Amino acid sequence: MSRFALKVEYHGKPFAGWQRQRDQPSVQGAIEAALARLEPREHTIAAAGRTDAGVHALGQVAHCDLTKDWSPFRLMEALNYHLKPLPVAIVDCAMVADDWHARFSALERQYKFRLLMRRAPATHDAGLVWQVPHLLDISAMQAAAEYLVGLHDFTTFRSSICQSASPVKTLDALAITRLDGPGGPEVRFDLRARSFLHNQVRSIVGTLERVGRGAWAPGDVKSALEACDRARCGPVCPPCGLYLAGALYPHDPFLSAQA
DSSP states (O other), X not given: OEEEEEEEEEOOTTSSBSSOOSSSOOHHHHHHHHHHHHSOSOOOOEESOOOBTTOEEEEEEEEEEESSXXXXXXXXXXXXXXXXXXXXXXXXEEEEOTTOOTTTTOSEEEEEEEEEEOSSOOSTTTTTSEEESSOOOHHHHHHHHTTTSEEEEOXXXXXXXXXXXXXXXXXXXXXXXXXXXXXXXXEEEEEEESOXXXXXXXXXXXXXXXXXXXXXXXXXXXXXXXXXXXXXXXXXXXXXXXXXXXXXXXXXXXXXXXX
């Protein structure tokens, strides 16, 4: 039995999320079905993070165990063939140690959020960005974001159905930048942490958008955080702008495979 790490890219719109579900399409279920075409049996894969319905991935990482003698390149090609026409692609593959785990070996998860600022409906980026019809104050949002970086009780920014044992998490970084993309001005949010609470990123972005449009002052975010009260959170933004951008490991298995 050999273990392989898979780097996975997907468009989240057709799926009920990453996690396998009995009666709804999922990314995990799609990959496991493709694996069953290669080795006919039940397969269970694990991933760095469980994305919600409608959330995308640029660098989700998963692992699988196979009995046949696969080369990483051949496995990647075969999986991509059987994943068609779903919007899921294995963009890299590497053989890893038997005790390597996509979730438990990860040191950090990285999320990206795209917010498009324009009144006209998005066309090429429809379903890939959260769109607001007004410009936002980037400086004010970054000032508010600084209150969230570090070790905090994030109860305010945690879904009521979150299953994490504790609301206390360390947010390592939250950077906000403006880019002039082909579809118009965008705000990019880049967040890094060892782990995140359910809906934490979308709750943070939705709250910071209030600051950007002037409905909240940066200090209001500090007050909301310290209240440890879900009712003090701003609106949870839609999932379409959220991407799992990558996961960090002590030794990058994909770089090692290319060396």
